[in-house]
Amino acid sequence: MRRVARGIALALLLAACGRGDDVTVLRMTSWQSPDEIAIDAISIREFERRHPGVRVENDPVSNQAEYREKVITSIVSGAPPDIFLLDGIDVPAFVDEGVVLDLAPFASRVGTDLSAFYPSVLAIFSRGRHVYAFPKGFTPMVYYYNKDLFDRAHLPYPALDWTWDDFLRDARALTRDTSGDGVPDYWGTALDRRFFTWQSWVWSGGGDILSPDGTRATGYLNSPQTDSTIRFLTDLPTRYGVAPRPNAFRAVTGKETRLFYAGQLAMLTSGHWLIPQLEPYMRKYHLRLGVTSIPRAPGHRLETAVFASAWAVPYNTPHRKLAVELAAWLTAADAQMTRARQGLELPAMPAVQQAYAAEDTLGLERDFAAQVPYGRPPWGATIARYREVEAQMFDVMDRVLIRREPVHRVTTDVARRLDTILARP
Amino acid sequence: MTTRRATIALVIALVLAAAGWALCAARTLASAEYARASRVAAGAAARIADLSRRTGRAPLDPAVDREALAAARTPDTLAIVRDGVARTADGRAVRASIDRARLLTEDRALVLGSGARRVVTAPVKDADDWNIVGAVAVVVRPFAALTSVMLVAVATALLALVLALVGVRQLARRPARGARGVLVAAMGVLAAGTTVLVMLQGAGLAHAAAGLDLAHESRLLGASTLAFPSLGWSALLEWIVTLLAAAAVLGIAWLASARRRPAEVRETVAAWGFLAPSLAHLLVFSVGPLLFAFIISFHRWDLLQRAKPFIGLGNYREMAHDPLFWTSMRNTALYALNVPVTMALALGAALILDQPLRGIRIIRTVVFLPYVVSYVAIAIVWQWIFNADYGLLDYLLRLAHLPPVDWLGNPATALIALMIVSAWVQLGYQMVIFLAGLQGIPQSLYEAARLDGAGAWQRFRHITLPLLRPVSVYVFITGVIWSFQVFTLVYVMTEGGPVHATDVIVYRIYQSAWEFRRMGYASAMSWALFAVLFVLTLLQWRLLSRKVDYA
Numbered sequence: 001m002r003r004v005a006r007g008i009a010l011a012l013l014l015a016a017c018g019r020g021d022d023v024t025v026l027r028m029t030s031w032q033s034p035d036e037i038a039i040d041a042i043s044i045r046e047f048e049r050r051h052p053g054v055r056v057e058n059d060p061v062s063n064q065a066e067y068r069e070k071v072i073t074s075i076v077s078g079a080p081p082d083i084f085l086l087d088g089i090d091v092p093a094f095v096d097e098g099v100v101l102d103l104a105p106f107a108s109r110v111g112t113d114l115s116a117f118y119p120s121v122l123a124i125f126s127r128g129r130h131v132y133a134f135p136k137g138f139t140p141m142v143y144y145y146n147k148d149l150f151d152r153a154h155l156p157y158p159a160l161d162w163t164w165d166d167f168l169r170d171a172r173a174l175t176r177d178t179s180g181d182g183v184p185d186y187w188g189t190a191l192d193r194r195f196f197t198w199q200s201w202v203w204s205g206g207g208d209i210l211s212p213d214g215t216r217a218t219g220y221l222n223s224p225q226t227d228s229t230i231r232f233l234t235d236l237p238t239r240y241g242v243a244p245r246p247n248a249f250r251a252v253t254g255k256e257t258r259l260f261y262a263g264q265l266a267m268l269t270s271g272h273w274l275i276p277q278l279e280p281y282m283r284k285y286h287l288r289l290g291v292t293s294i295p296r297a298p299g300h301r302l303e304t305a306v307f308a309s310a311w312a313v314p315y316n317t318p319h320r321k322l323a324v325e326l327a328a329w330l331t332a333a334d335a336q337m338t339r340a341r342q343g344l345e346l347p348a349m350p351a352v353q354q355a356y357a358a359e360d361t362l363g364l365e366r367d368f369a370a371q372v373p374y375g376r377p378p379w380g381a382t383i384a385r386y387r388e389v390e391a392q393m394f395d396v397m398d399r400v401l402i403r404r405e406p407v408h409r410v411t412t413d414v415a416r417r418l419d420t421i422l423a424r425p
Numbered sequence: 426m427t428t429r430r431a432t433i434a435l436v437i438a439l440v441l442a443a444a445g446w447a448l449c450a451a452r453t454l455a456s457a458e459y460a461r462a463s464r465v466a467a468g469a470a471a472r473i474a475d476l477s478r479r480t481g482r483a484p485l486d487p488a489v490d491r492e493a494l495a496a497a498r499t500p501d502t503l504a505i506v507r508d509g510v511a512r513t514a515d516g517r518a519v520r521a522s523i524d525r526a527r528l529l530t531e532d533r534a535l536v537l538g539s540g541a542r543r544v545v546t547a548p549v550k551d552a553d554d555w556n557i558v559g560a561v562a563v564v565v566r567p568f569a570a571l572t573s574v575m576l577v578a579v580a581t582a583l584l585a586l587v588l589a590l591v592g593v594r595q596l597a598r599r600p601a602r603g604a605r606g607v608l609v610a611a612m613g614v615l616a617a618g619t620t621v622l623v624m625l626q627g628a629g630l631a632h633a634a635a636g637l638d639l640a641h642e643s644r645l646l647g648a649s650t651l652a653f654p655s656l657g658w659s660a661l662l663e664w665i666v667t668l669l670a671a672a673a674v675l676g677i678a679w680l681a682s683a684r685r686r687p688a689e690v691r692e693t694v695a696a697w698g699f700l701a702p703s704l705a706h707l708l709v710f711s712v713g714p715l716l717f718a719f720i721i722s723f724h725r726w727d728l729l730q731r732a733k734p735f736i737g738l739g740n741y742r743e744m745a746h747d748p749l750f751w752t753s754m755r756n757t758a759l760y761a762l763n764v765p766v767t768m769a770l771a772l773g774a775a776l777i778l779d780q781p782l783r784g785i786r787i788i789r790t791v792v793f794l795p796y797v798v799s800y801v802a803i804a805i806v807w808q809w810i811f812n813a814d815y816g817l818l819d820y821l822l823r824l825a826h827l828p829p830v831d832w833l834g835n836p837a838t839a840l841i842a843l844m845i846v847s848a849w850v851q852l853g854y855q856m857v858i859f860l861a862g863l864q865g866i867p868q869s870l871y872e873a874a875r876l877d878g879a880g881a882w883q884r885f886r887h888i889t890l891p892l893l894r895p896v897s898v899y900v901f902i903t904g905v906i907w908s909f910q911v912f913t914l915v916y917v918m919t920e921g922g923p924v925h926a927t928d929v930i931v932y933r934i935y936q937s938a939w940e941f942r943r944m945g946y947a948s949a950m951s952w953a954l955f956a957v958l959f960v961l962t963l964l965q966w967r968l969l970s971r972k973v974d975y976a
Binding site: 065073075094106255318387425 | 725834924925942
């Protein structure tokens with residue numbers, strides 16, 4: 001009994017809360033993978049070397065949804081990270097509410113030349129003269145194609161300026177059933193229901209999903225151009241049979257990418273982030289790949305969505321100066337080059353991009369860079385309710401593909417729902 | 426152990442515990458005071474920066490400082506640090522040794538000086554908030570946190586302590602109760618001490634929050650409306666303290682209302698001592714959030730937006746017209762249909778595994794295992810089993826020359842697929858409950874029935890089933906409640922798809938709150954779910970309180 005009592009008392013006595021040492025700790029967070037963290041660690045160590053008494057703690061959350069939860073609650077509860085990775089599509093939410101610091105006044109003091117960035121990429125994180133985050137890299141949406149499959153079908157490689165007709169002709173020629181079981185063993189292409197993969201298709205088809213000011217969907221999502229794009233895309237797995245049945249969930253199963261790695265899928269839309277996964281296949285298994293643009297409808301201009309992320313500083317960081325310095329350091333030319341070499345994304349600075357393209361050994365960077373002039377910030381970069389809009393877009397594909405409803409009825413219905421969402425204060 | 430020795434042990438423990446609590450309390454008060462002082466200092470520094478921006482004068486211009494310090498409206502001694510000397514607005518020097526170099530390089534609140542001459546400083550920066558040019562110093566007042574609310578808190582805790590001691594004395598007269606009694610008394614003391622600590626912590630936090638001028642901060646940020654937490658910490662904590670004090674008063678009233686028998690007092694004290702931890706937990710982590718969600722549900726509440734306007738029943742109205750809400754409610758209700766099926770299977774399994782066979786425990790464990798496995802792991806494995814291209818289930822179907830089914834990709838089968846997983850998980854748990862129920866049925870009834878010539882089916886129909894009724898009701902209702910809260914399977918396996926076929930209410934709440942940042946709407950839906958679960962629980966109470974007839 002006595003021992004128990006003494007134990008309790010001791011425990012209480014020792015419960016007196018400990019204190020940290022006197023080092024200034026900068027906390028950063030992102031949704032980056034362990035591999036990416038390792039890349040940044042090189043730059044971070046150098047930052048720490050130049051700032052004695054400062055330690056940088058990198059505390060990533062790999063799941064993006066949970067990441068947002070964590071960043072929002074930590075900022076709102078007054079315990080913000082000093083810098084955090086801001087996704088282009090979260091800019092309106094964070095910027096409109098004044099949650100992130102305007103970095104423009106500090107840029108010159110931390111040695112950041114804002115004109116060194118691609119203007120279209122910087123624009124995603126800017127509002128007028130205000131810059132709310134320093135971009136660390138970006139990617140346009142492109143089509144990867146398997147050169148061997150094209151060669152085997154005696155097809156010329158896709159031109160950067162190709163149209164839907166070229167795309168469909170190639171996809172048909174590339175789809176082959178070699179085993180004779182009625183199911184193709186080689187697919188021309190694949191359809192991904194996630195909106196970010198087909199947003200560029202809608203633009204390059206001459207349509208859009210929202211009015212230019214982002215307040216209405218009716219008249220845009222259900223316009224003849226957008227309808228015909230959706231019809232064309234949903235026909236790929238059904239009417240034309242050139243793509244496997246798409247995965248019915250928001251999460252990816254990786255089936256399409258696996259087919260692509262295995263050389264059984266000829267054309268796949270994705271971003272630069274696929275390169276680190278592709279590289280071993282290209283180097284080890286001699287997968288020969290090319291990169292080309294999203295096909296456009298005849299008579300319309302190519303426009304491709306540009307996805308970017310950038311380091312932002314919460315307004316309430318206790319270490320404003322150090323935080324801005326760190327954000328600048330991680331997006332400086334050196335750090336961008338370090339990142340580019342790992343292949344995850346294009347550097348956000350043209351000069352770095354050129355230097356990197358010069359040492360490119362996979363032969364894809366020139367074609368990636370060629371997409372930049374056609375880049376356009378996705379809707380997520382401009383409207384605050386984008387997450388809700390994006391969630392509704394699954395219904396467009398699903399209702400047409402799974403329930404086989406007519407395209408126009410679906411788009412009109414979803415557009416009406418989007419109007420309500422966008423009209424909400 | 427004799428009671429005397431136990432009492433000595435308890436007194437020693439108490440003294441040690443009191444020392445620990447006193448230390449921790451002092452530390453809490455001090456750290457709260459430092460937090461508060463640093464916030465007051467930061468507020469004043471922000472005001473100086475704001476004023477200098479608006480007036481175009483330097484941040485350390487005496488006129489700017491005077492105006493900013495006057496506007497702070499705090500009883501604290503505020504001083505401006507220039508060139509290593511801290512002076513108040515009227516020019517008085519504050520006695521504190523200030524490390525100038527440190528002040529100008531560290532961009533954060535600092536505690537400078539030592540002993541009674543301690544100050545907390547916040548850096549004052551130049552017009553564009555970059556270089557540190559000076560600081561605001563706040564003289565620390567260690568006992569400023571002792572407010573009247575706190576005195577009530579301490580009084581309440583002392584009362585609890587006295588009650589516990591009364592309990593000890595009563596126990597001392599009854600040596601027979603010995604060690605157990607001491608333990609009970611110790612629990613009471615522990616509860617009292619913890620109460621003091623929690624209250625001190627609360628008061629300290631409230632105190633620290635008081636140094637934060639929310640309205641001013643939001644103005645500095647250019648926002649026109651109310652600042653972040655509209656229900657502030659201090660208000661919440663004062664509520665908690667008040668409630669606890671009220672509970673103490675009730676306790677005194679109960680003691681005073683009649684001359685209680687010592688045993689009664691002792692039992693009550695012991696009972697509340699035992700109840701206190703779980704009660705506090707329940708209040709803080711269940712009742713509190715529930716009420717908070719209720720408040721939120723009447724607001725348009727975006728975590729990132731400073732303005733959280735009251736919109737009355739707006740969220741509830743929207744809910745009534747939201748087709749996705751009704752779809753998810755319907756899906757949830759359909760999903761709950763897995764319960765009777767699972768129950769039938771679980772009862773079957775229990776009947777089979779109720780035999781005294783060799784290795785039966787291993788089989789029981791195997792059946793129970795899924796229940797204790799991580800849901801995410803289960804979901805991922807079943808995702809693979811259900812896969813239309815290489816899944817195990819379709820492989821078996823193909824072997825049996827049956828057409829393959831795209832279990833998760835087809836709106837007609839996706840929910841059923843989830844129900845299958847759910848049944849697989851719940852089977853073991855329900856089986857264990859049924860096993861316990863079966864073992865509680867008196868064997869004499871079966872023997873009597875056998876003598877009367879009842880067959881196996883008749884024995885099951887007329888003895889087992891009726892006597893299992895309370896267990897069945899329990900399993901059914903908890904199963905349904907559990908089904909209404911399904912989330913992880915949906916989150917990992919289908920994300921509500923395809924075409925909302927597996928869109929269940931908790932997933933909808935999650936998506937609204939965290940993906941769409943609509944806390945108000947999510948709270949309204951949570952309350953709808955709460956209403957359903959509440960009705961189900963009431964039903965369970967009613968059904969369970971009926972007696973089973975053994976006649």
